[in-house]
Amino acid sequence: MNGYLVFVLSVLVLGYLLDLVVALLNLRSLSPRLPAEFAGAFDDHEYARSQAYTRAATRFSLVQSSCSLALTLTFILAGGFNWIDQVARGFDLGPIATGLVFTGLLALLSALVNLPFSLYSTFVLEERFGFNTTTVATFVLDLLKAALLAVLLGGPLLAAILWFFAVSGPAAWLYCWLAAVLFILVVQFLAPVVIMPLFNRFTPLEEGALKEAITRYARSQHFTLQGIYTMDGSKRSTRANAFFTGFGRFRRIVFFDTLIKTLEQRELLAVLAHEMGHYKLRHIPMMLMLSIVQMGMMFFILSLFLGNKELFAAFGMEHVSIYGSLVFFGFLYSPLSMLIGIGFNVFSRRNEYQADRYAAETLKEEQGGEALISGLKKLTVSNLGNLTPHPLHVFLNYSHPPVLSRIEALRQLHPLGTHG
Template sequence: MSAEQMFYLIIGIISVQFVFEQWLDYLNKGRWQSPIPSELEGVYDDDKYKKQQAYQKANFGFGMLSEFFSFALMMAVLFGGGFAIVNGWVMQWSDSVIVQSILFFAVIGGISTVLNLPFSIYGTFVIEERFGFNKTTVKTFVLDAIKSMLLTALIGGPLLALIIWLYASAGSLFWFYAWLVSSAFMIFMTMFYTTLILPLFNKQTPLEAGELREAIESFSAKAGFKLDNVFVMDGSKRSTKANAFFSGLGSRKRIVLYDTLINDLSTEEIVAVLAHEVGHYKLKHTLWGTINGVLQTGVMLFLFGLVVNSPLLSQALGVNQPNFHIGLLVFGILYSPVSFLTGMFMSLFSRKNEYAADAYAASFGLGDALISGLKTISGNALSNLTPHPTYVFFHYSHPPLLQRIKAIKAK
């Protein structure tokens, strides 16, 4: 294969992915006005259903615009030799492969952040504000952006530098050592994200004593779940949408409830949602998710190690001498179809886990309360109750509400 053929293969992969995503969005759009199934009656009244339709329409149009902008920008950069230009700049700044690669990704990332900033602002302060979801202040938005950039520099920079050092010094075993480093980092973040990173953005406080705490402790005793870390997070700082999640492994496990969830649901509904999260722990979903992530990373790094020094990858983007950052960039694009397929299977795996966690909660007689809570959460978020099955298959990490309700009632 010539460098020109490789270039057009890259163009083809990006183009096919873009067209496919637009097709999925189009399919999903056609289901917006489908009649609401009888099992979901009461989620929306007529006025709220009209609001939900308007919200979906606004997000669809905005999503199309942002996706087309990203696609057009990528095409412009590829045909204009933009990556080769940035590569030429960083080569002039340093002879160190580590410095060159970090500067390359810093420039690309910085430009991408600036160009996408207007879309982020519009999505938060126009669309989410218009439909009553946004609680983010300008100060919080700016601080979030600054913190995210600093974290990327302080954590991502040294991690990337270590991997590049391994690439330069470990020879053919580079991929294996990089896998060990990446896996250690992945496990560390799984265990400590909610205690080290999340507090930089949100305040978490232990669930206070009272009716809810007593109800949760009663359930935990029945479930044989050691209740040490149940926290309330100030999700209302940014949005009115409610959520809850489980994170961590072993003694580092933690359940986090959004304060909006506590405000929106009854005590029994909250216990049902928490039982669902406990189900994820009891059924070892977090552990298996981490193992799957580690294995996928190993496969990806093995394949990357085989081709990183190929001149063909760099020459496809107009760079004569192969280097780490251009090789990684091209490999990421070429690997994206594989990522798409593995992501599809991970979504199937995730949806299966959600059904199992629902069944776990229902096994304690909390099925009706869970259904009621899920209906409230979906209604308050103006969720699409009738998504297209094909769109669900490729994009949903959770089953649609109707399928979850049917599965819970079947238990």
């Protein structure tokens, strides 16, 4: 049997089994006893509801991953990739255009397969627990806008990568890497002014005590903001969030309208201070640089597998192509990608602790630590968060530490006292 096929099938099955074991462990770690830290924040009904949500979401995820595994294995073993390739070649276009058609057809097929799960998640699961506010019209428009962006932004990038690998010889991976880096940087600048407004409405924060407090705090930290905005997050969900976007003097803070409704002013300021901590502690450029290095490594390894006939035989392909190499390499790279993802999560969790500390220390006079703790509790309750995730689930999948770990770390900082 083809060695590459054995490897790919093994990776798919073992990855599924790992996810299954972790999910079951996470369900078993649910405790009916409310942690003392959240006494008074969760009532018994809401705590039971949060655990019911974790169970329902986990079971849904297992059903989705089981169907995905079965369909992927069937598609590979039945020669589905070769059939898609024959369709793409039937248009009798050049190699780059054929590659775009091939990739587009695979993306379309994947989207159609995932559509029922997305519909169920949005309009059944999230609806059942009171999160969904998305209308059918918004759902459809989001899909169309995302597809349009994929064509307008992803298409040219993919075409450039195919062209570099076709004409640039051994240094092609380097040119592809540089093109991808340039693409990421351009998108970072376009996102807040072009891309994100396609999906949400951004409104300058109205004058008042909150805006004055944010402006005053930003000045005290010598932090320049281009603007403070609210976003109509309630258009799709009741979940709350906040984020920074943009670089340099174009930096702006964005609060979901749901966050402003959920938190008090001092808690919102603490959330802002946390996000600002990521900038001040240079977490964002460090993560960006690590992602760029990882991308360069990926392109170099990819270049070693271009045109590998055994790899194409594993997927039942009649023709060898650069665009096929890109797709099939993804299966080979997935174990390394998972390990890198775990490393990124470890780094990200460390950053979250540091940003929490920054918020607590820079808002010392406003009792920023206690305000952040209060805000974290409210957000956890509002989002029906899992208070007792299994450590292995956290290690593999969490980019943020569990909320109880964050609160414990904040309480260890001077001058925070014990909770009442």
